[in-house]
Amino acid sequence: MAESPVLLNKHEAERLLSYDDLIPRLESVMGKFSKRDSSEIIQPVRSVVPIQQHSGFLGVMPAYLAAEGILCTKMVTFYQRPEGSSLPSTQATVLLFHPEHGHVTAIMDGEAITAKRTAAVSAISAKLFMPALSEVLCILGSGQQARSHYDVFTKVFKFKDVRVWSRRREMAHRFVNDLQGPVRVCSSVKEAVMGADVIVTATGASEPILFGEWVKPGAHVAAVGACRPDWRELDDVLMRGAVVYVDSREGATAESGDIILSGAQVFAELGEVINGSFPAQREKTTIFKSLGMGIQDAVSAKLVLEKWNSEH
Ligand SMILES: NC(=O)c1ccc[n+]([C@@H]2O[C@H](COP(=O)([O-])OP(=O)(O)OC[C@H]3O[C@@H](n4cnc5c(N)ncnc54)[C@H](O)[C@@H]3O)[C@@H](O)[C@H]2O)c1
Numbered sequence: 607m608a609e610s611p612v613l614l615n616k617h618e619a620e621r622l623l624s625y626d627d628l629i630p631r632l633e634s635v636m637g638k639f640s641k642r643d644s645s646e647i648i649q650p651v652r653s654v655v656p657i658q659q660h661s662g663f664l665g666v667m668p669a670y671l672a673a674e675g676i677l678c679t680k681m682v683t684f685y686q687r688p689e690g691s692s693l694p695s696t697q698a699t700v701l702l703f704h705p706e707h708g709h710v711t712a713i714m715d716g717e718a719i720t721a722k723r724t725a726a727v728s729a730i731s732a733k734l735f736m737p738a739l740s741e742v743l744c745i746l747g748s749g750q751q752a753r754s755h756y757d758v759f760t761k762v763f764k765f766k767d768v769r770v771w772s773r774r775r776e777m778a779h780r781f782v783n784d785l786q787g788p789v790r791v792c793s794s795v796k797e798a799v800m801g802a803d804v805i806v807t808a809t810g811a812s813e814p815i816l817f818g819e820w821v822k823p824g825a826h827v828a829a830v831g832a833c834r835p836d837w838r839e840l841d842d843v844l845m846r847g848a849v850v851y852v853d854s855r856e857g858a859t860a861e862s863g864d865i866i867l868s869g870a871q872v873f874a875e876l877g878e879v880i881n882g883s884f885p886a887q888r889e890k891t892t893i894f895k896s897l898g899m900g901i902q903d904a905v906s907a908k909l910v911l912e913k914w915n916s917e918h
């Protein structure tokens with residue numbers, strides 16, 4: 607009989623997952639994915655079930671990585687919460703399976719995995735696409751993703767000025783008060799982004815909040831929110847004037863309102879740049895449109911389980 611699955615809560619998953627371990631694994635799997643070798647990786651675009659009465663969605667994100675022996679699925683719910691809601695907007699559970707026998711080997715909370723792997727992938731995009739001398743980081747939003755992006759961006763890069771904007775100013779102040787490093791609250795998106803070299807958009811917005819006219823030419827935008835085909839964070843001017851990179855072409859064309867509704871062309875996948883088949887146009891204004899992928903959760907969950915196994 608199969609052993610009982612390992613059960614890991616959010617605190618454990620968070621503790622066991624480090625950016626130093628995560629970043630190289632994510633670079634490698636994104637590169638492999640972009641080779642589209644189905645004997646190596648199978649990862650369909652996520653299935654999304656709308657929960658209309660409650661302004662929410664359930665996404666199911668399976669992935670199989672044959673060479674690594676990883677069979678995984680994440681189940682994630684995401685909601686548009688009213689201002690002031692204390693409920694998290696994104697919650698997730700990740701299951702790992704034994705690829706040969708089919709039983710579940712681990713069940714883990716997916717919130718920390720989702721927060722860290724998304725931010726780590728954005729950091730990989732910044733490493734490739736941000737201007738060579740980047741001094742100013744701007745984060746739009748003050749939730750879970752804003753926090754993980756702050757953590758990894760200030761760990762991997764050295765910025766002289768870090769700015770945060772949130773639609774509720776008190777939330778931006780609460781965000782800043784929780785941090786160690788120098789970071790300041792801005793009272794408008796315009797104030798926050800003017801002159802920024804790197805901009806992270808991590809909000810629940812469904813209409814554009816970031817306008818191309820404010821963005822410094824050559825800046826890099828890591829756009830993490832707006833994960834539905836009719837949601838936007840970025841306006842048409844920005845989308846059409848920038849070189850657009852995505853995590854997966856299929857995901858972006860199915861799910862990104864910023865891409866679908868602006869008519870912007872996708873230049874390349876992040877993995878295609880990692881593989882050297884497309885250039886990183888660092889001197890131009892660049893956007894990395896992130897939707898999130900099951901393979902990212904799969905390698906993250908495997909890392910968590912490896913670490914846990916090494917301790918037991
Ligand atoms: N690309 C990915 O892989 C990925 C992964 C997880 C979450 N996300 C998306 O990232 C976004 C942030 O997620 P989170 O987990 O940090 O959520 P969160 O609820 O913790 O934070 C959301 C933030 O967005 C702000 N916000 C909400 N509605 C807004 C609006 N209309 N205008 C401006 N700001 C608004 C909130 O004030 C808060 O600061 C969401 O859109 C989520 O779906 C993307």
Ligand SMILES: O=C(O)[C@@H]1CCCCN1
Nearest residue numbers: 682684720833897898899
């Ligand atoms: O890839 C993910 O985990 C997220 C969940 C929330 C919506 C967007 N994508």
